[in-house]
Amino acid sequence: xxxxxxxxxxxxxxxxxxxxxxxxxxxxxxxxxxxxxxxxxxxxxxxxxxxxxxxxxxxxxxxxxxxxxxxxxxxxxxxxxxxxxxxxxxxxxxxxxxxxxxxxxxxxxxxxxxxxxxxxxxxxxxxxxxxxxxxxxxxxxxxxxxxxxxxxxxxxxxxxxxxxxxxxxxxxxxxxxxxxxxxxxxxxxxxxxxxxxxxxxxxxxxxxxxxxxxxxxxxxxxxxxxxxxxxxxxxxxxxxxxxxxxxxxxxxxxxxxxxxxxxxxxxxxxxxxxxxxxxxxxxxxxxxxxxxxxxxxxxxxxxxxxxxxxxxxxxxxxxxxxxxxxxxxxxxxxxxxxxxxxxxxxxxxxxxxxxxxxxxxxxxxxxxxxxxxxxxxxxxxxxxxxxxxxxxxxxxxxxxxxxxxxxxxxxxxxxxxxxxxxxxxxxxxxxxxxxxxxxxxxxxxxxx
Ligand SMILES: Cc1cc2nc3c(=O)[nH]c(=O)nc-3n(C[C@H](O)[C@H](O)[C@H](O)COP(=O)(O)OP(=O)(O)OC[C@H]3O[C@@H](n4cnc5c(N)ncnc54)[C@H](O)[C@@H]3O)c2cc1C
Numbered sequence: 001x002x003x004x005x006x007x008x009x010x011x012x013x014x015x016x017x018x019x020x021x022x023x024x025x026x027x028x029x030x031x032x033x034x035x036x037x038x039x040x041x042x043x044x045x046x047x048x049x050x051x052x053x054x055x056x057x058x059x060x061x062x063x064x065x066x067x068x069x070x071x072x073x074x075x076x077x078x079x080x081x082x083x084x085x086x087x088x089x090x091x092x093x094x095x096x097x098x099x100x101x102x103x104x105x106x107x108x109x110x111x112x113x114x115x116x117x118x119x120x121x122x123x124x125x126x127x128x129x130x131x132x133x134x135x136x137x138x139x140x141x142x143x144x145x146x147x148x149x150x151x152x153x154x155x156x157x158x159x160x161x162x163x164x165x166x167x168x169x170x171x172x173x174x175x176x177x178x179x180x181x182x183x184x185x186x187x188x189x190x191x192x193x194x195x196x197x198x199x200x201x202x203x204x205x206x207x208x209x210x211x212x213x214x215x216x217x218x219x220x221x222x223x224x225x226x227x228x229x230x231x232x233x234x235x236x237x238x239x240x241x242x243x244x245x246x247x248x249x250x251x252x253x254x255x256x257x258x259x260x261x262x263x264x265x266x267x268x269x270x271x272x273x274x275x276x277x278x279x280x281x282x283x284x285x286x287x288x289x290x291x292x293x294x295x296x297x298x299x300x301x302x303x304x305x306x307x308x309x310x311x312x313x314x315x316x317x318x319x320x321x322x323x324x325x326x327x328x329x330x331x332x333x334x335x336x337x338x339x340x341x342x343x344x345x346x347x348x349x350x351x352x353x354x355x356x357x358x359x360x361x362x363x364x365x366x367x368x369x370x371x372x373x374x375x376x377x378x379x380x381x382x383x384x385x386x387x388x389x390x391x392x393x394x395x396x397x398x399x400x401x402x403x404x405x406x407x408x409x410x411x412x413x414x415x416x417x418x419x420x421x422x423x424x425x426x427x428x429x430x431x432x433x434x435x436x437x438x439x440x441x442x443x444x445x446x447x448x
Contacts, residue, residue: 002129002130002131003026003027003131003371004026004027004028004029004130004131005018005021005026005027005028005029005131005132005133005364005367005368005371006028006029006031006127006130006131006132006133007021007028007029007030007031007132007133007135007364008031008123008132008133008134008135008136008144009030009031009032009134009135009136009137009140009345010030010032010034010047010048010110010118011047011048011049011135011136011137011345011356012048012080012137012345012346012353012356012357012360013135013137013344013345013346013356013357013359013360013363014030014032014047014133014135014136014344014345014360015030015047015048015079015080015106015110015357015360016073016078016079016080016357016358016360016361016364017133017135017344017360017361017363017364017367018030018110018113018116018364019078019079019109019110019113019116019364020076020077020078020079020360020361020364020365020368021115021364021365021367021368021371022110022113022115022116023077023115024365024368024369024372025115025368025372026115026367026368026371026372027115027117028115028116028117029116029117029118029119030047030110030116030117030118030119031119031120031121031122031123032045032047032118032119032120032121033120033121033122033123033141034049036120036121036122037122037141039051039139040139040221040319041139041221042139044103045120046103046104046106046107047103047106047107047110047118048079048080048083048102048103048106048107049099049103050097050099050102050103050353054089054096054097054098054099054102055091055094055095055096055097056070056080056081056084056094056095056096056097056353056354057094057095057352057354058093058094058095059093059094059095060093061432061436062428062429062432063425063428063429063432064428065384065387065406065407065408065410065411065431066352066354066405066406068384068406068431068432068435068436069354069355069358069384069385069388069406070095070354071432071436072358072379072383072384072385072435072436072439073354073357073358073361075436075439075440075443076361076365076439076443078357078361079106079109079110080106080353080354080357080360081357083097083102083105083106083109084097084102086101086102086105087099087101087102087105122141122143122144123144124141124143124144124147125143125144125147126144126147126148126150126151126338126341127340127341129340130340131340131367131370131371132340132341132342133341133342133343133344133360133363133364133367134148134341134342134343134344134347135343135344135345135347135356135360135363136321136345136347137321137345137346137347137356138318138319138320138321138322138346138347139319139321140321140347145157145159145321148323151335151337151338152323152324152328152335152337155324156323156324156327156328157321157322157323157324158320158321158322158324159319159320159321160232160317160318160319160320161316161317161318161320161322161351161402161403162232162288162317162402163288163313163314163315163316163317163318163402163403164283164284164285164286164287164288164289164315164402165283165284165287165289165296165300165311165313165314165315166275166281166282166283166284166311166312166313166409167272167281167282167283167284167306167309167310167311167312168280168281168309168310168311168312168409169279169280169281169282169409170280170310170419170420171306171308171309171310171421172196172272172282172305172306172309173304173305173306173307173308174305175260176198176199176260176304176305177196177197177198177272177304177305178196178197178258178259178260179193179194179195179196179197179259180192180193180195180197180256180257180259181193181194181195182195182254182255182256183255184255194273194274195271195272195273195285196271196272196273196282196305197256197258197269197270197271197272198269198270198271198272198303198304198305198306199253199258199261199264199266199267199268199269199304199305200251200266200267200268200269200270200303200304201266201267202267204267204268204302204304205247205251205267205268206243207302208268208299208302208303209239209243209246211298211299211302212235212236212239212291212299213236213239213240215236215291215292215295215296215298215299216291216292216294216295217234217236217290217291217292217295218290218291218292218316219290220290220319221319232288232317233288234288234289234290234291234317235250235286235287235288235289236289236290236291237290238250246268247267247268249286250270250271250285250286250287251268251269251270252268252269253265253266253267253268253269256269270284270285270287270303270306271284271285271286272284272285273285273397273400274397275396275397275400276391276395276396276397276409276410277395278395278409278410278412278413280409280410280411280413281312281407281409281410283400283402284300284303284315287300287315288315288316288317289315289316289317290316290317291315293314296311296314296315297309297311297314308421310421312405312407312408312409313351313404313405313407320346320403321347322346322347322348322349322403323343323347323348323349324349324398324401325343325348325349325392325393325396325401326392326393326394326395326396326397326398326401327398329343329348329392329393330393331378331389331390331393331394332366332370332378333348333359333362333363333366333378333389333393342363342366342367343363344356344359344360344362344363344364345357345359345360346403348392349392349396349401349402349403349404350388350392350403350404350405350406351403351404351405352405352406354406355388355404355405355406358384358385358388358406359385359388359389361385362378362379362385362389365446366378369446376446377442379439379442380438380439380441380442381412382411382412382431382434382435382438383435383436383438383439383442384406384435384439385439386438386439386442387406387410387411387435388404388406388410390410391404391410392404395410408427408428408431411431411435414427414430414431414434417430
């Protein structure tokens with residue numbers, strides 16, 4: 001087999017993957033369709049273009065999961081972090097950059113690398129042989145999207161995300177909420193208690209609808225058609241269709257008995273469903289939304305039981321091409337049905353520049369190791385990179401899989417630490433200490 005590594009897409013993930021593999025001594029070809037074929041969001045033909053915000057978010061590697069991912073990428077000699085540090089702008093605790101010089105540096109550094117070449121043009125089909133990483137991002141070209149669907153089945157490649165907010169389980173008030181599936185459906189007790197229910201009185205429901213209608217919403221970007229369908233309408237659009245619509249839809253109060261107040265019949269019920277096998281995250285069922293982030297926290301904290309909710313991720317609906325990775329990819333990021341092809345970046349179902357670059361870093365190392373005939377385990381589960389890859393290739397619920405940011409809810413608990421808000425600082429420090437140690441070990445193993 002050809003020993004070259006072909007990478008489709010020179011965005012955050014593709015650029016990082018190329019850098020990592022090239023530094024391991026592998027010849028890399030980046031196939032990038034811009035500027036010949038444009039997307040509605042990119043403005044240039046450069047590699048590593050930031051399509052919207054100029055921020056890589058928090059740089060705090062002790063108390064923030066994104067900051068921890070920065071740390072791991074720096075430790076692994078990551079290109080995206082090195083270039084971001086070089087182009088850094090003052091932004092408090094965040095890592096913000098001058099976007100023009102950032103993508104110039106990414107492009108020039110890769111072009112100057114003796115092991116990297118760039119072949120302009122769109123890849124329209126899934127290659128049959130050779131080593132490939134597909135890192136075509138949320139705006140994967142439609143020809144390639146069609147080819148991926150032909151391989152995976154249409155239902156396993158989505159073109160829009162419909163993200164319902166995700167809440168940390170520990171922040172839900174269980175004196176108000178209770179566990180029960182509608183009509184106690186399910187064979188096992190676990191299934192009969194698969195949902196967390198938050199009850200509302202008539203007054204609470206009316207106030208909630210008023211707040212939904214009044215909340216500030218985001219617009220779709222130019223060229224990003226509002227192609228969402230009735231199955232995943234934003235809740236505020238449902239509320240606009242009629243004040244009772246939600247009460248007959250995702251908030252219907254039927255088949256449920258409040259275990260705290262069995263005699264009281266709720267007027268409406270908000271349901272949350274477990275989002276990961278660890279049981280640390282719950283998504284609010286059917287609550288995809290285009291409300292602005294600030295408005296979302298205000299409105300969702302009106303739900304009884306969620307007054308003090310901490311959100312691992314807020315809701316949204318975007319144009320976003322992504323795989324059902326839990327069913328399609330192995331932990332080496334290979335397509336199970338065509339293992340010569342890896343996927344990386346946002347198309348794997350992670351969300352954000354940093355997460356996408358991190359998945360590129362991992363895919364680049366794994367692919368290069370394979371080409372060189374070296375066995376390399378995927379990143380350890382207790383690192384930030386490992387927690388993400390573990391989530392998308394196995395830990396997430398496949399049926400309801402939606403793109404995910406890195407967050408501490410993806411991490412396995414550290415024994416002996418206090419739960420709840422009070423213990424948060426110590427807990428996050430313990431997660432980040434453990435992650436740094438595990439990740440350093442993983443890197444060290446590759447140097448030996
Ligand atoms: C409108 C919009 C706004 C966003 N805003 C933010 C934000 O503010 N902050 C944030 O963290 N994330 C944001 N994102 C998500 C962001 O796109 C990702 O975080 C990140 O860019 C993903 O990196 P990636 O490498 O997976 O994809 P990209 O960076 O998009 O790179 C994919 C590359 O593949 C190329 N390509 C696509 N198809 C083909 C093909 N068939 N052949 C060859 N090349 C191809 C594309 O031209 C592109 O260069 C936004 C996404 C969109 C769509």
